[in-house]
Amino acid sequence: MNSANDILMGTHAGMQKPSAPKSRLRKQGMLSYKTKKRLVPFLYVAPAAFLFSLLMLFPMITVFRYSLMDGAIMKKNAVFVGLQNYVTIFSDPVFWQSVGQTLYFTVMSVVFHLLIGLAFALLLNTQRIDPTLRSILRVLYILPWLFTAVIIAIIWRLLLDPNGVINSILIALNIVDFKVEWFSSTKTALHALTFANIWAGYPLYMVSLLAGLQGIPKELYEAAGIDGANEVQKFRYITIPQLMPIIISIALLDFIWTMQVFPLVWMTTGGGPIHATEVLSTYTYKLAFSSYEFSLASASAICILIMSMSVTYFYIKHQKAR
Amino acid sequence: MARRSFTKSALPTLLTYLGLGVGLVFAGFPILWMFFTSLKSNTEIFALPPRLLPDTFTSVAYLSIFNDPTKLRFFFNSYLVAGVVTLLTLLIAVLTAYGFSRYSFRGKNTLNVFIISTQTVPPITLLIPYFGMVVAFRIFDTYFALVLTYMVFTLPYAILLMTGYLNTLPKELDEAVLVDGGSSWTALWRVIVPLSVPGIVATAVYTFLLSWNEFLFALTLTKSMDMRTVPIGIEMLMGQHAFEWNEMMAMSVLGSLPLLVLYLIAQRYFLAGMTAGSVKS
Structure with a gap:
């Protein structure tokens, strides 16, 4: 110094x-x-x-x-084997299943985060409600975002337990007629997981879009009003285009982060039942720290990296254009 | 607008309130359920029909945490690691942000792009080499391993947030110090840092949140019970006694408390950090 x-x-x-x-x-x-x-x-x-x-x-x-090595970390004299590990990974059906499930989880999460976040932002931005009520509600709507993934996981494990409150409500409303095993049935686990993630992630969109909405000049709406535009047209031709830069930024970031999800999956299903919720990060983690196949795990980790980086490229390009 | 008939203006208002109500249940119900479950006795958790409020409020779950030194240690570890990470991150971020905001130099753009893209590198990709590094440096299962590796995801945000904040402070402030014969170092610590308190608080709050929530590195780079943080503690509690829901919920409430408190007292700063990546930068 x-x-x-x-x-x-x-x-x-x-x-x-x-x-x-x-x-x-x-x-x-x-x-x-x-x-x-x-x-x-x-x-x-x-x-x-x-x-x-x-x-x-x-x-x-x-x-x-x-x-590119055979038996990295575990073997004293690990040798280079070229692309052998990638070949092994690519011929593993579970890898491709994980890719598909990661994409499903990510796309659904991003779409619903955006829809719910936008809906809440619009609701909070109307002049129809009392300002005090609005600030209280804003605080409450952000709450899910404050919980760490582990806690989100156990909240939803409690709520979605076969004997849990959600099943009781659904049975009382005659929507289902048996105790659904949300996280342990291969049919529902991925959807339940995605739902928990949607619940936890929309506030980022809500806060950013609310800030964006408040930044739209009032004159635009007034001018459109004079020209005889109705509310739907104002939303379609003013609100959405004005919010677009923010939407693209957060959606890209969210896409990148959601693709990397680990704790939520690890704590709810651990990738199971029978790989039904396996995502790329749990697949890689298990290769490395359950099977000690660090070289295969590295190959898989490089694949996740390439996927993330290709989205990041668009993100940085978008940020620079702004 | 003001002269609309009653029905025309009442319907949108009604729908707005309906939407707000649905939103409130959606956002709030799981949290309330968690909170009240932590105050139930374990026999009452899956009572039929389900009730939000416990029949008898009991603090048994909290008491069992407070009386268990192992569990208290999780909290101590989390506070310690998050605290140290926050301090170190702030120090380095302020220096870097000052460099970025006040100077132009060769490689600045490259470094900047590098820092932004670091935000998006998957933790799992870094975990494998980190594991090798941490073992090689002989810091496996230490606080140091966590503090060091957490910086990789706290620093990019902190630098972007602080650079954004310092860019809002006029350069004339530094120049005044320089004209008086002071150095840029003096200008930074005597003038810029005191003026940046809001930015520093926002950065600190967000950094603390990121470190407090970290799971993957803590899971893999520590091993002994003495080194585990709260998220891992909850994970282990879940593995050990999968049916003590009240205690797990109490642990979750206590584990969320610092963030809730930070959020409520520093809401403005909190949101600044939250939206930094998307709206600002």
Whole structure:
């Protein structure tokens, strides 16, 4: 820290130093002053750059290397086997099942997050309700987002227990006529899981879209009103286009994050019953930490990375365009 | 608008309230159910017909947590790790954000894109090399392993949030210090940091939330009961006594408490962090 401090201090303290008698010395002084000044920003970002190299760049290279080796971490003399691990992964039907289920889970989550988030944002944005009530409701509607995935998982395991309250209500309303095993039947587990995730994730959209709605200039609506537009047309031609940049941003981020889901699945179904809720992250985790097949797991992890990064590419492009 | 007939304006209002009511049940019911289950005795959990409120309120679930040093240790660990991560993240994020916000330098854009894309790297992809690293560094099953690895997902947000905040502060503030003969270092700590308190609070709240909620790294990079955090504690409680719902719910209530408190006292800051990735940046 000392040397960093010296250099940072040097940028301006240097000006007050008595000037060197000889011009050559002074030139040297000027040069190092300039160099020092150019170094300053690098010193500020150095700790972060170091950490990102250690925690991001290096691990990425490592995981890619592992994915090309046979028996990484476990074998002392692991050898390179080229794309063999990828071939093994791609010929595993469970991998493809996981890809499909991950996509179903992700697409359904993103779509319903958006619909519910938008509906709540619109409801909260109307002038028809009392402002105090609105701020109270806003606080309450955000609550699901505050719970960590593990807690969301056990809340829904309690509610969706075969003897739980949801089954009791559904039976009382004659919607189902037996105790549905939501999380342990291959038919319902993935849907139950997706539902729990939808419940937990809409508030991010709601808050962002509410901020977006409040940022739409009132003049647009007034002008449309003068031109004789009805509410539906205003929504279609003003609200949606104005919200579009926000919608695209959050939907892309949400897509990326939801694709990586782990704790919720791990804590509700663990990927079961019989892989019915296996997603890419649980599939990879089990390969690594249950079967100790770190090389196969690395290959699978690289696949998740490539999927995430291809969406991220659009996300960054979109952010830059704004 | 004001002259609409009663029926014309009453119907939308009614529908609005209906929608708000449905939303309230959707959002609130599971949470209320969790809370009241934590106050039930275990025999009452699946009583028929189901009742939201317990017949007799009992704190037995909470008492059993408070009397169990192992469970208290989960909370201690979570607070410690989240606290240290928050402090370190803030320190590094403020320095980096200052560099980003006040200077232009070669590689700035690359570093920036790198940081943004770090947000979206799957944790599971990093976990495998981290596991190897943590074992090689001999920090497996230590706080240090958690603190170090958590920074990878707290720092990108913190840097983006802080850079966004510092960009709103006029550069003349620094220049005033520089003209008076101070260094940029002095300007940062004496002028910029005191003015950035709202941004720092928002960043701190969000960083704390991210670390408090972390599951995957804590599950894999620690092993002994002494090192487990609250989410893992709940997971283990679930494995051990799958039928003690009241205790699991009490644990969940206590595990959500810091975030609820942070949210209620610092709501504005909280939302700033929440929407940072999407609306701002």
